[in-house]
Amino acid sequence: QKEVEQNSGPLSVPEGAIASLNCTYSDRGSQSFFWYRQYSGKSPELIMSIYSNGDKEDGRFTAQLNKASQYVSLLIRDSQPSDSATYLCAVNHAGGSYIPTFGRGTSLIVHP
Amino acid sequence: ETGVTQTPRHLVMGMTNKKSLKCEQHLGHNAMYWYKQSAKKPLELMFVYSLEERVENNSVPSRFSPECPNSSHLFLHLHTLQPEDSALYLCASSQGFSTGDIGDIQYFGAGTRLSVL
Numbered sequence: 001q002k003e004v005e006q007n008s009g010p011l012s013v014p015e016g017a018i019a020s021l022n023c024t025y026s027d028r029g030s031q032s033f034f035w036y037r038q039y040s041g042k043s044p045e046l047i048m049s050i051y052s053n054g055d056k057e058d059g060r061f062t063a064q065l066n067k068a069s070q071y072v073s074l075l076i077r078d079s080q081p082s083d084s085a086t087y088l089c090a091v092n093h094a095g096g097s098y099i100p101t102f103g104r105g106t107s108l109i110v111h112p
Numbered sequence: 113e114t115g116v117t118q119t120p121r122h123l124v125m126g127m128t129n130k131k132s133l134k135c136e137q138h139l140g141h142n143a144m145y146w147y148k149q150s151a152k153k154p155l156e157l158m159f160v161y162s163l164e165e166r167v168e169n170n171s172v173p174s175r176f177s178p179e180c181p182n183s184s185h186l187f188l189h190l191h192t193l194q195p196e197d198s199a200l201y202l203c204a205s206s207q208g209f210s211t212g213d214i215g216d217i218q219y220f221g222a223g224t225r226l227s228v229l
Contacts, residue, residue, distance in 0.1 A: 032216040043202055043220040044155075088155070092216045098143060098208060099168060100218060104154040 002027045004091050006103035013110055019076040021106050023089030026070070032092035033065055033072045034100065039085045047087075048074060079110040115139065118203050118221035125193065126229050133188040133224050135203030142208030144186040145218070146178060150199040161186060162208045193228045200225055 003026040013019045021035075032051055036044035048063040050056045050072065056063045062075040072091075076083055086107050090100040116137045125131050137144060146158040160168035161180040175197075177189040186203055203221040 034217065036218075041200075041225075043200075043223045044218075045220070046217055049217060090218070098206060098216055099145075099157070099160055100216070102155045102157075 002091075002093050002101050004089055004101045004103040006087075006089050006106050008104050008106060010107040010109050013079050013108070015079060015081060015110055015112050017079050017110075019079045019083065019108055019110070021074040021076075021087050021089075021108065023072045023074075023091075023103055024070055025072070025089075025091045025101075027091070027093040028067075028070060030067075030070075030091045030093045032100075033063070034090040034092075035061075035063060035072075035074045036088040036090060036102075037085045038088060038105065044088055076108075079108075081110050081112055084108055084110050116203060116205055116219050116221035118201075118224055120224060121222060122225045122227075124227045124229065125190070127193060127195070129193075130189070130191040132190065133201055133203075133226075135186040135188075135221055137184055137186075137203075137205040137219070137221075139205055139219060141205040141219075142183050143206045144180060144183070145204040145206075146186065146188050147202040147204065148199050149202060149223075155202070159188075190226075193226075195228050198226055198228045 005024045035048040037047045038044040050063040050065045060077045064073045086105040088105045089103040143162045148156045159178040164180045179187040201224045204218040206218045
Protein backbone atom coordinates (compact mmCIF):
# COMPACT_ATOMS: atom_id res chain seq x y z
CA GLN A 1 0.00 0.00 0.00
CA LYS A 2 1.57 3.25 -1.16
CA GLU A 3 0.90 5.93 1.42
CA VAL A 4 1.25 9.67 1.65
CA GLU A 5 1.00 11.09 5.14
CA GLN A 6 0.20 14.62 6.20
CA ASN A 7 -0.75 16.15 9.50
CA SER A 8 -4.37 17.25 9.07
CA GLY A 9 -3.86 20.31 11.29
CA PRO A 10 -5.09 22.91 11.49
CA LEU A 11 -1.78 24.71 11.38
CA SER A 12 -2.28 28.25 12.62
CA VAL A 13 0.32 30.95 11.94
CA PRO A 14 0.24 34.72 12.27
CA GLU A 15 0.29 36.92 9.21
CA GLY A 16 3.83 37.49 8.00
CA ALA A 17 5.23 34.30 9.52
CA ILE A 18 6.64 31.27 7.73
CA ALA A 19 4.24 28.35 7.41
CA SER A 20 5.86 24.92 7.17
CA LEU A 21 3.85 22.02 5.79
CA ASN A 22 5.20 18.49 5.81
CA CYS A 23 4.53 15.28 3.92
CA THR A 24 6.06 11.81 4.08
CA TYR A 25 5.62 8.99 1.61
CA SER A 26 6.15 5.25 1.76
CA ASP A 27 7.39 4.34 -1.73
CA ARG A 28 11.14 4.97 -1.83
CA GLY A 29 11.18 4.98 -5.62
CA SER A 30 8.69 7.82 -5.99
CA GLN A 31 9.75 10.35 -8.60
CA SER A 32 7.29 13.25 -8.82
CA PHE A 33 5.98 15.37 -5.96
CA PHE A 34 3.31 18.03 -5.93
CA TRP A 35 1.67 20.52 -3.64
CA TYR A 36 -1.90 21.54 -4.42
CA ARG A 37 -3.86 24.25 -2.67
CA GLN A 38 -7.59 23.83 -2.14
CA TYR A 39 -9.80 26.59 -0.86
CA SER A 40 -12.99 25.56 0.91
CA GLY A 41 -15.57 24.41 -1.60
CA LYS A 42 -13.18 24.76 -4.54
CA SER A 43 -11.07 22.36 -6.55
CA PRO A 44 -7.35 21.75 -5.97
CA GLU A 45 -4.88 23.88 -7.91
CA LEU A 46 -1.20 23.16 -8.35
CA ILE A 47 1.17 25.53 -6.60
CA MET A 48 4.47 23.64 -6.68
CA SER A 49 6.02 20.58 -8.28
CA ILE A 50 9.44 19.12 -7.49
CA TYR A 51 11.29 16.19 -9.04
CA SER A 52 14.84 16.18 -7.62
CA ASN A 53 16.40 16.49 -4.21
CA GLY A 54 16.86 19.96 -2.81
CA ASP A 55 14.89 23.16 -2.78
CA LYS A 56 12.75 24.75 -5.44
CA GLU A 57 11.57 28.31 -4.97
CA ASP A 58 8.70 30.14 -6.64
CA GLY A 59 7.86 33.51 -5.16
CA ARG A 60 6.87 33.07 -1.53
CA PHE A 61 6.74 29.28 -1.90
CA THR A 62 9.61 26.85 -1.46
CA ALA A 63 9.31 23.11 -1.91
CA GLN A 64 11.94 20.92 -0.31
CA LEU A 65 12.54 17.29 -1.25
CA ASN A 66 14.65 14.73 0.58
CA LYS A 67 14.32 11.35 -1.10
CA ALA A 68 16.60 9.61 1.38
CA SER A 69 14.25 10.57 4.19
CA GLN A 70 11.14 10.21 1.99
CA TYR A 71 10.05 13.64 2.95
CA VAL A 72 8.73 16.65 1.05
CA SER A 73 7.81 19.98 2.56
CA LEU A 74 6.31 23.29 1.54
CA LEU A 75 7.39 26.57 3.09
CA ILE A 76 5.25 29.68 2.67
CA ARG A 77 7.09 32.87 3.53
CA ASP A 78 5.32 36.07 4.59
CA SER A 79 2.08 34.16 5.05
CA GLN A 80 -1.10 36.04 4.18
CA PRO A 81 -4.70 35.43 5.24
CA SER A 82 -5.37 34.57 1.59
CA ASP A 83 -3.04 31.57 2.03
CA SER A 84 -5.58 30.02 4.40
CA ALA A 85 -6.59 26.79 2.66
CA THR A 86 -5.99 23.06 2.69
CA TYR A 87 -2.68 22.00 1.17
CA LEU A 88 -2.59 18.58 -0.49
CA CYS A 89 0.61 16.65 -1.02
CA ALA A 90 0.57 14.30 -4.02
CA VAL A 91 3.18 11.73 -5.05
CA ASN A 92 3.68 9.80 -8.29
CA HIS A 93 5.27 6.50 -7.50
CA ALA A 94 7.97 4.49 -9.17
CA GLY A 95 7.43 2.15 -12.08
CA GLY A 96 6.07 4.67 -14.52
CA SER A 97 2.83 5.33 -12.67
CA TYR A 98 1.17 8.57 -13.69
CA ILE A 99 -1.65 8.17 -11.16
CA PRO A 100 -0.81 10.16 -8.02
CA THR A 101 -1.53 9.28 -4.43
CA PHE A 102 -2.87 12.23 -2.46
CA GLY A 103 -2.39 12.86 1.22
CA ARG A 104 -5.28 13.88 3.45
CA GLY A 105 -4.24 17.52 3.29
CA THR A 106 -3.14 20.01 5.95
CA SER A 107 -5.45 22.87 6.85
CA LEU A 108 -3.57 26.15 7.16
CA ILE A 109 -5.03 29.17 8.93
CA VAL A 110 -3.21 32.49 8.68
CA HIS A 111 -4.61 34.93 11.21
CA PRO A 112 -4.16 38.71 10.99
CA GLU B 113 -12.44 27.44 -23.77
CA THR B 114 -9.43 26.08 -21.93
CA GLY B 115 -8.71 23.73 -19.03
CA VAL B 116 -11.11 21.25 -17.53
CA THR B 117 -14.82 22.02 -17.53
CA GLN B 118 -17.39 20.22 -15.41
CA THR B 119 -21.17 20.43 -15.64
CA PRO B 120 -23.41 20.86 -13.83
CA ARG B 121 -21.78 22.80 -10.99
CA HIS B 122 -24.56 21.87 -8.58
CA LEU B 123 -26.96 18.94 -8.65
CA VAL B 124 -29.73 17.91 -6.29
CA MET B 125 -31.29 14.54 -6.91
CA GLY B 126 -33.55 12.05 -5.24
CA MET B 127 -32.48 8.52 -4.54
CA THR B 128 -34.53 7.17 -7.45
CA ASN B 129 -33.27 9.63 -10.04
CA LYS B 130 -30.79 9.03 -12.83
CA LYS B 131 -28.40 11.82 -13.70
CA SER B 132 -25.04 12.28 -15.36
CA LEU B 133 -22.01 14.42 -14.62
CA LYS B 134 -19.98 15.67 -17.55
CA CYS B 135 -16.31 16.57 -17.82
CA GLU B 136 -14.48 17.99 -20.81
CA GLN B 137 -10.79 18.79 -21.09
CA HIS B 138 -9.18 21.06 -23.67
CA LEU B 139 -5.58 20.33 -22.75
CA GLY B 140 -4.81 17.51 -25.15
CA HIS B 141 -4.37 15.07 -22.27
CA ASN B 142 -4.76 11.32 -22.53
CA ALA B 143 -5.82 10.48 -18.97
CA MET B 144 -8.94 11.55 -17.11
CA TYR B 145 -9.99 10.92 -13.53
CA TRP B 146 -13.03 11.03 -11.29
CA TYR B 147 -12.53 11.84 -7.61
CA LYS B 148 -15.00 12.03 -4.75
CA GLN B 149 -14.44 14.44 -1.88
CA SER B 150 -16.78 14.29 1.08
CA ALA B 151 -16.83 16.91 3.80
CA LYS B 152 -13.74 16.76 6.01
CA LYS B 153 -12.45 13.72 4.11
CA PRO B 154 -9.51 13.29 1.72
CA LEU B 155 -9.78 12.94 -2.01
CA GLU B 156 -10.93 9.50 -3.04
CA LEU B 157 -9.91 8.29 -6.49
CA MET B 158 -12.88 6.61 -8.16
CA PHE B 159 -11.96 5.92 -11.79
CA VAL B 160 -9.09 6.51 -14.18
CA TYR B 161 -9.25 6.36 -17.96
CA SER B 162 -6.27 6.40 -20.28
CA LEU B 163 -6.94 6.74 -23.99
CA GLU B 164 -10.58 5.92 -23.36
CA GLU B 165 -9.78 2.67 -21.55
CA ARG B 166 -10.52 2.25 -17.87
CA VAL B 167 -7.28 1.53 -16.07
CA GLU B 168 -8.37 1.83 -12.47
CA ASN B 169 -11.58 1.31 -10.55
CA ASN B 170 -11.22 1.66 -6.82
CA SER B 171 -14.05 -0.57 -5.58
CA VAL B 172 -16.69 1.98 -6.43
CA PRO B 173 -20.34 0.90 -6.02
CA SER B 174 -22.10 -0.01 -9.25
CA ARG B 175 -24.54 2.88 -8.82
CA PHE B 176 -21.68 4.97 -10.24
CA SER B 177 -21.01 4.18 -13.89
CA PRO B 178 -18.26 5.97 -15.81
CA GLU B 179 -18.10 6.48 -19.55
CA CYS B 180 -15.23 7.84 -21.63
CA PRO B 181 -16.25 8.14 -25.30
CA ASN B 182 -13.00 9.88 -26.29
CA SER B 183 -9.93 11.32 -24.64
CA SER B 184 -11.57 14.73 -24.17
CA HIS B 185 -14.82 13.71 -22.53
CA LEU B 186 -15.66 11.82 -19.37
CA PHE B 187 -19.06 11.12 -17.86
CA LEU B 188 -20.20 9.76 -14.53
CA HIS B 189 -23.68 8.25 -14.69
CA LEU B 190 -25.53 8.18 -11.40
CA HIS B 191 -28.51 6.04 -10.43
CA THR B 192 -30.24 5.04 -7.19
CA LEU B 193 -27.74 7.00 -5.12
CA GLN B 194 -27.72 7.14 -1.34
CA PRO B 195 -27.55 10.23 0.89
CA GLU B 196 -23.96 9.33 1.80
CA ASP B 197 -23.03 9.86 -1.84
CA SER B 198 -23.52 13.59 -1.35
CA ALA B 199 -20.11 15.11 -2.00
CA LEU B 200 -18.00 17.21 -4.32
CA TYR B 201 -17.17 15.23 -7.46
CA LEU B 202 -14.01 16.34 -9.16
CA CYS B 203 -12.77 15.56 -12.63
CA ALA B 204 -9.08 15.88 -13.49
CA SER B 205 -6.84 15.24 -16.46
CA SER B 206 -3.14 14.67 -17.04
CA GLN B 207 -0.76 13.62 -19.80
CA GLY B 208 -1.46 9.97 -19.09
CA PHE B 209 2.07 8.67 -18.99
CA SER B 210 4.82 9.17 -16.49
CA THR B 211 7.28 11.81 -17.53
CA GLY B 212 8.99 12.51 -14.25
CA ASP B 213 8.31 16.18 -14.80
CA ILE B 214 5.50 18.60 -15.48
CA GLY B 215 3.69 16.02 -17.57
CA ASP B 216 2.59 14.37 -14.35
CA ILE B 217 0.64 17.40 -13.13
CA GLN B 218 -3.11 16.97 -12.69
CA TYR B 219 -5.52 19.71 -13.73
CA PHE B 220 -8.84 19.77 -11.95
CA GLY B 221 -12.24 21.00 -12.99
CA ALA B 222 -14.30 23.17 -10.66
CA GLY B 223 -16.29 20.17 -9.49
CA THR B 224 -19.94 19.22 -9.19
CA ARG B 225 -21.51 19.65 -5.77
CA LEU B 226 -23.97 16.75 -5.49
CA SER B 227 -26.72 16.52 -2.90
CA VAL B 228 -28.77 13.33 -2.65
CA LEU B 229 -32.06 13.70 -0.83
